[in-house]
C-alpha cells in the first residue's frame with residue numbers, strides 16, 4: 001500500500017466520528033475547507049482538482065419532495081476500474097428476485113434459533129445470506145430479509161449494493177462502516193441505512209458479529225406520518241446521524257469493488273481506495289439511528305395498540321398507508337392498560353411479519369424460546385400471538401395488575417404488504433425450531449356455559465338454552 005504525497009491535510013478517523021444531524025436534510029460536508037464548489041455542482045475545474053460525481057437515489061424527474069441525490073467531489077471518479085466479472089466462488093445464498101424456482105411459499109409459523117458465528121474467517125459480504133423476500137430488484141418493487149454472521153473486517157474491498165437500500169440491525173458486535181460520505185460507528189441497539197449504490201466497507205472491531213438486514217427495492221425509507229399524535233414523538237428527525245466527509249488518498253493495488261447486482265456478486269478491480277471523497281453535498285446519504293432515542297406512545301387506558309404505533313421508518317408503496325416495509329420496534333415502556341390483555345393480541349394479519357430480537361426477551365414469547373439473535377416469520381394470514389406460557393402468566397397476574405415496566409428489551413419487526421417466499425437454506429437450517437408450533441398447542445379452552453337459569457334445558461344440539469332462547473356464556 002503506497003501513500004501518495006500531497007499537500008492536503010489528512011483527516012484521521014480515530015474514535016467516534018463526527019456526524020451531521022437530521023433526517024432528509026440537504027447536507028454539506030468538507031474534509032478540506034474550500035473543497036465544495038461554492039456556486040455550482042459541476043464546474044469546469046473543481047477546487048483542488050477534484051472530480052465531480054453525482055449519485056442519484058431517485059429518477060432525475062422524481063417529485064421534489066421525494067428526489068434524492070448527492071454530489072461527491074473525489075480524487076478519482078468511481079468509473080476508474082477494470083470490467084465487472086461474476087464473482088466465483090460465492091456463498092450463493094443471496095436473492096433479489098423471488099419465484100417458485102428459487103424459494104418456497106410457506107404459511108407455517110417459522111422460528112429460528114440464533115445462528116452461531118462461524119470459527120472460520122468470514123467478512124460481512126460472505127457472511128450475508130437471504131432468509132426470505134418478495135418481488136424483484138430488477139422490477140424495482142420488493143424486498144429481501146437477510147441475516148449475517150461474520151468475524152473479520154473486509155480487507156482491500158468495498159461493497160456496493162446496486163439492488164436496493166440496506167437497513168442493518170446489528171445484534172452482536174459493532175460495525176465500523178466507512179462510506180463514501182464518511183465513517184459511521186454502529187453498535188447493537190443502533191441501526192444503519194446504507195442506500196442503494198453507496199460503496200462501503202465494514203470493519204468488525206469486536207470480532208464475532210451477527211445481525212439482520214432489510215433490503216428494499218425501488219423506494220427509500222421515510223419517517224412515518226404522526227397523524228393525531230401531533231408534531232413530536234416516535235423517532236425524532238434530529239436523532240438520525242449522517243457521516244461527515246472523510247477521505248484517504250491511497251494507492252491500493254488489487255482493491256476490489258464487490259457489487260451486488262440482481263442478487264449476484266460482481267467484482268471490479270481498481271488501484272485506489274474508493275473512500276476518496278474530499279467533500280460532498282446533498283440529501284442522498286447513509287445514516288444511523290440509536291433505538292434508545294425512540295419516544296414510544298402507548299395505550300393509557302384500555303386495549304393493546306397496533307404495532308404501527310412503534311414505526312421507526314417506513315418504506316411506502318404507491319398505495320396510501322400500505323408499506324413495502326415498515327421497521328417497527330418493541331422498546332422498553334410502561335404497560336398501564338386496565339382490564340386489558342396487555343401482550344399482543346392473537347391475530348391474523350394481511351401483512352407479513354418477520355421479527356428479530358436484539359436483546360432481552362419479547363413480551364409474547366418465553367425468554368428461553370425466542371432468543372436474542374433468533375428470528376421468526378409469521379406469514380400473511382398465519383395466526384399467531386402469545387405462547388401458552390405468556391398467556392397463562394398474563395392471566396395469572398390478573399386484571400388489576402398495576403403499571404409495570406417492560407425493561408431491558410429490544411425486539412423489532414420488518415412488516416410488509418408483500419408476501420415473502422422463503423429460501424431453501426433457511427427452511428433447511430439446523431437452527432430452525434421445528435417445535436415452534438408447540439408453544440401454542442397448550443392453549444386450553446376456558447369456555448364454559450353458566451348454569452344460572454334453573455329453567456334452562458339442553459336443546460337437541462346439547463347446548464343449554466335460556467328461557468328467552470339465548471345462550472348464556474361466561475368465562476371460567
Ligand SMILES: O=C(O)Cc1cc(O)ccc1O
Nearest residue numbers: 306307344345353364384413
Ligand atoms: O406478532 C407480533 O408479536 C408483533 C405484534 C406486536 C403487537 O404488539 C401487535 C401486533 C403484532 O403483530
Ligand SMILES: [Fe+2]
Nearest residue numbers: 349353378384
Ligand atoms: Fe403479529
